[in-house]
Amino acid sequence: MNIKEKLKSSLVFFDGAMGTELQKRGLKTGELPERLNITHPEVIEEIHLSYLLAGCDVISTNTFGANPLKFSESELEEVISAAFDCAEKAIKKAGGKERYVALDMGPLGRLLKPFGDLPFEEAVEAFSKVVKLAKDKADLILIETMNDAYETKAAVLAAKENSDLPIFVTNVYDEKEKLMTGADALSMIALLEGLSVDALGMNCSLGPHKMNEILETFSKYSSTPLMISPNAGLPRSEAGQVVYDVSAEEFAKEMVRSAQLGARIIGGCCGTSPEYIKAVVSALESTKPVEITKKNHCLVSSYTHAVEFADTPVIIGERINPTGKKKVKEALREGDMAFILxxxxxxxxxxxxxxDVNCGLPEIDEAKVMKQVIEALQSVTDAPLQIDTSDPIALENALRAYNGKPMINSVNGKKESMEAVFPLAKKYGGVVVALTLDEKGIPETAEGRVEIAKRIIKTAESFGIDKKNIVVDTLTMAISADENAARVTLDAIKAITDMGVRTVLGVSNVSFGLPHRDFVNSEFFALALRCGLSSAIMNPHSELMVNVCRKDFAGFGVNPVSAEELSAFAPQIIKEAMALNEDASAPVINTGSLTLKDAVISGLTEESITLTKTLLEDTAPLDIINNHIVPALNTVGAGFESGKIYLPQLLMSAESAKACADVVKEKLSALGESSDKKEKIIVxxxxxxxxxxxxxxxxxLLQNYGYKVIDLGKDVKEETILETAQKEDVTLVALSALxxxxxxxMEKTIKLLREKCPQAKVAVGGAVLSQEYADMIGADYYAKDAMGAVRVAEKHFSK
Amino acid sequence: MTPLVNIINLDAGKLCVPTSDIIRYSGCKQTKDEKLCALCDEALTELKEAITPRAVFAEVPVKFTEDTADFGFGKYKSRSLRTFLGGDCTAYIFAATVGVGADRLIARYSPILPSRAVITDGCATAAIECFCDYICTEVFKTQAQARFSPGYGDLPLEMQKDILSLLNANLNIGLSMTDSYLLTPTKSVTAIVKSPCQS
Structure with a gap:
């Protein structure tokens, strides 16, 4: 019987700690205890045997830290092969019931990008090497002691892509019930169930009692078998020895409770010994496991938390989409990530x-840009992302790079669409938005749309995707074109909701062609929520819309909508929208006697914007920049250079100046002009x-002074800088190092530029640099601070 | 024998971070400017929600042969360390971090509101220093600033790698190092402290 079969009907017992046992035998664990597989195989074998005799079903190989970041390729092969030899010999000696060997994989020991330096794909590659070396010998893969969501995902992908073995995953939670890099249990359940692992849970760090508290969350949300391997409580030092405060008996008692709470796979971590496992096995041997029930929670997640489509409507921000948004288009085209962020x-x-993240523009490489945008966004926000694309390559790139379980926007009833999207959704996990249209177009009736939804759900199930992971969009159409449109959409929402399936609408289409769109949208939205709508793709900057969600809404189905009310909605709302007066627009900010220059100097952004707008009524745009903003910048810059103004204040002014410049630029671009200098600088x-x-x-600051800045980011390869300098014909490159x-x-980059792109001069700066250091590495300019960089640029371009 | 390592988890709310430190680490001269102080307070409150101060330490004997210190887990030539420790002794080796939450918060503000990023960065630096002071005074019962880090004086930065490995810092507190010896998360410290009770 393979392990997955066994898991269906009985509890499965794992072994306990390896490190603790090695220490007991006086072996120095040192940096790489996996070497003991080669130097002391008899000891490793004996430890395995002691756990087998204690009654465990599965032993984990001594390969926790065996990975290519710590071992050379040849030694890695040797270490892993020896580890399996030890395990197999022990199993042979033990005899008795059927036993299994788990390939044990622990963390790589490095933090992944963006806050560490290990790229995600390199992590996948490292784990893949281990899996390839072990897949023919192991019965399953145990990914354990993971303290980061992204690294966990890398390990699971490596296991999935290089073997068909069952995958068990356990993470380390702290007292606050989070991983070290912030993920909570719910987000890990979402991620791991999305990746279709065979068992999930926790190990290490906590004792059995606290772990059982967290286990309750797991039991409530997970439909996957649960695994738990606690420490034997907390360690303390006694006469130079490490001892743990939970005895084998107490441990076993808590594990009985774990089994009652739904744990199906039980083992031990630090401080546990064969004695503990024996106590657990004898306490639970004849216990039937608690039945695993299928849960219906619809979850998307980031690397910190999950968002559930449940009792309150979910707001999905629609603004990162070039369709009809000139600025987003420009930002995507020019790679202006800051704007997108x-x-x-x-x-x-x-x-x-x-x-929602949409990068669909015909003139850009969507597959490449989508991945860049996803990576950049998840480095500044922990809101889960919705990958919005019709390009399967862009979708896969984004799904791989995403740190969590995303939403996928979208699939539709066309065969081609389902065959492209569902295999990816199954592999990487995700909640899929299903549009109710197919080869024949958008049905005009609610029944027609519901039929398509049913077909999509059925097809999803054939790919192994549960209907809880489908969110149906019954498509909002403009009521100005067809007064019946809202009713069809909402009737379909009601029917889908009755099927126990979640729904989503891009609400704002409803008001297309009407005045007071915000008002119409919000009225429609309120009605849709009463019909059971679970979520909306909308503009969160609309206060009216957000209020519908947050203030006026008290729960789904509380106030059901009658057929008459639905029919009356469109004619009524059109009439009301037409009759509405032009209301006052943005709130007025009282700027009193403040001048624009003073507002910028003081870093008062709101006031600066208002004053700029007022000035624009009777002043030429470029005059505002030259006569108001630049003098303000000069005053602040001089203040900074003389030590009267500090960096945060300088930056507040810079931010205000930038906001004003944006307003001016908008005006200029409407007039078909530009204020930007042609001079380009790479940073x-x-x-x-x-x-x-x-x-x-x-x-x-460089942008403030009108330079066109090409920002290549951090940890940038020399070649990338060279290529960009050549391609963009740049003559000034500003490099930073801390x-x-x-x-x-930095020195290497300068050398490379000298050799291959001699027209590019290099300015350097950063905490460790000095003029002397800059000269030593051959830089052309040294900037001691941000204003220094501006002065360097002025000097460089005045030549 | 591998020394026993101890882990410290501190509630971020318990860190008393002086505003004057934040102002200094944000690149400002001391000031009572109300607007700036209010901003520092606001940024600190937000930062405290985002960080998870964790540390791990071990106590080891140090033996000197001329200027070379033998810690058991490695030998390092450093005259300045010898001056700091004053010869053979017992020392605490520790690694501390406020966690990746600080880096995330700084990254969030960096492209959007650089002024806030600078102040948040200042808060985070002040917070890790404050945490180290806490460890020195409350745990090691010695003076706040009495610590010496790899890279100070002539103590090789390479020692940092051995400290992380000795303390199993990646597993114990989520702290690791890049190829260029930067600690990640960035608001982190490794250091040596002379144990106040010398046997």
């Missing part, structure tokens, strides 16, 4: 719980350095 963060601030933090705060400061250890890569 601002759109993302500001939507979350306004109440968006999920962000980048060099390879090996992951600090970018200084670089970002330089960037905003640590002495990364200055050599």
């Amino acid at each position: 601002r759109e993302g963060v500001s939507q979350v601030q306004k109440g968006a719980q999920i962000l 980048a933090t060099v390879k090996g350095d992951i600090h970018d705060i200084g670089k970002n400061i330089v960037k905003i 640590m002495t250890t990364t200055v050599p890569s």
Whole structure:
């Protein structure tokens, strides 16, 4: 019987700690205890045997830290092969019931990008090497002691892509019930069930009692078998020895409770010994496991938390989409990530719980840009993302890179669409938005749309995707074109809701062609929520819409909608919208006697914007920049240089100036003009350095002074800088480094530029640099701070 | 024998971070400017919600042969360390971090509101320093600033790698290092403290 079969009908017992046992035998675990597989195989074998004799079903190989980041390729092969030899010999000796060997994989020991330096795909590659070496010998793969969601995902993908073995995953939770990098249990359940692992749960760090508390959350939400391997309580030192405060008997008692709470796979971590496992096995041997019930929670997640489609409507921010948005289009085309990130963060601030991400522009490489945008967004916001694309390659790139269980927007009733989207959704996990249209178009009746939804759900199930992971969009159409449109959409929402399936609508289409769209949208939205709508793709900056969600809404189905009310909605709302007066627009900010220059100097952004708008009524746009904003910047810049103004104040002014410049630019672009200088500057933090705060400061100041800044980000390879300098014909490259250890890569970049792109001059800056250091590595300019960088640019371009 | 390591988890709310430190680490001269102080307070409150101060330490004997210190897990030549420790002694080795939450918060503000990013960065630096002071005074019962880190004076930065490995810092507190010896999460410290009770 394979392990998955066994799991269906009985509890499965794992072994206990390996490290603790090695220490007991006086072996120095040191840095790489996996070497003992080769140097002391008899000891490893004996430890396995002691656990087998204690009654466990599964032993884990001594390969926790066996990975290519710690071992050379040849030694890795040897270590893993020896580990399985030890396990197999022990099983042979033990005899008795059927036993299994788990390939044990622990963390790689490095933090992944963006906050560490290990790229996600390199992590997948590292785990893949281990899986390939072990897949023919193992009965299952145990991914354990993982303290980061992204690394867990990398390990699971490696296991899935290189073997057909069952995958068990356990993470380490702290007292606050979170992983070290912030993920809570619910988000891990969402991620791991999305990746279709065979068992999930927790190990290490906590004792059995606290772990059982967290187990309750797992039992409530997981439809996957649960695994638990606690420590033997907390360690303390006694006469130079490490002892743990939970005895074998107490441990077994708690494990009985774990089994009652739904744990199906039970083992031990630090501090547990064969004695503990024996106590657990004898206490639970004849116990029938608690039945695993299928849960119906619809969850999407990020690397910190999950969002559930449940009792309150979910707001999905729609703003990162080039369709009809000139600025987003420009930003995507020019790779202006900062603009996209601002759109993302500001939507979350306004109440968006999920962000839709659409990068579909014919002139850009969507597959590449989508991945970049997803990676950039998840480095600044922990809101789950909705990947919005019709390009399967862009979808797969984004699904791989995404750190969590995303939403996928979208699939439709066309065979081609379902065959492209569902295999990816099954592999990577995700909640899929299903549009009720097919080869024949959009049905005009609610019944027609419901039929398509049913077909999509059925097809999804044939791909192994549960209907809880489908959210149906019954398609909002403009009521100005067809007064019956709203009714069809909402009738379909009601029917789908009655089927126990979640729904979503892109609400704002309803008001197309009407005045007071916000008002019409919000009235329609309120009605849709009463029909059971679970979520809306909408503009979170619309206060009216957010209020429908947050204030006026008291729960689904509380106030059901009658057929008459539905029919009356469109004619009524059109009439009301037509009759509405032009209301006052944005709230007025009283600027009193404040001048624009003073507002910018004081860093009062709102006031600066208002004053700029007022000035634009009777002043030429370029005059505002030259006569108001630039003098303000000069005053602040001089103040900073003389030490009267500090960095945060300088930046607040810079932010205000930038906001004003954006207003002016908008006006100029409406007039078909531009205020930007033609001079381009590349800014980048060099390879090996992951600090970018200084670089970002330089960037905003250079932009203030009208330079076109090409921001390559942090940890940038020499070649990337060279290629960009050549392609963009750039003559000034500004490099930043914070640590002495990364200055050599600055030097390398300079050398490479000298050799291959001699017209590019290099300015350097950063905490560790000085004029002397800059001269030593051959830089053309040294900037001691952000204003220094502006002065360098002025000097460079005045030549 | 591998020394016993101890883990410290501190509630971020218990860190008393002086505003003057935040102002200093944000690149400002000391000021009582109300607007700036209010911003620092606001940023600190937000930061405290996002961080998870964790540390791991071990106590080890240190033996000197001339300027080379032998910690048991490695030998390092450093005259300045010898001056700091004053010769053979018992020392605490610790690694501390406020967690990746600080890096995330700084990254969130960096492209959007650089001024806030700078102040948040200042808060995070002040917070990790404050946490280290807490460890020195409350746990090691010695003076707040009495610590010495790899990279100080002539103590090789390479020692940092051995400290992380000795303390199993990645598993114990989620702290690791890049190829260029940057600690990740970035608001982290490794250091040596002379144990106040010398046997």
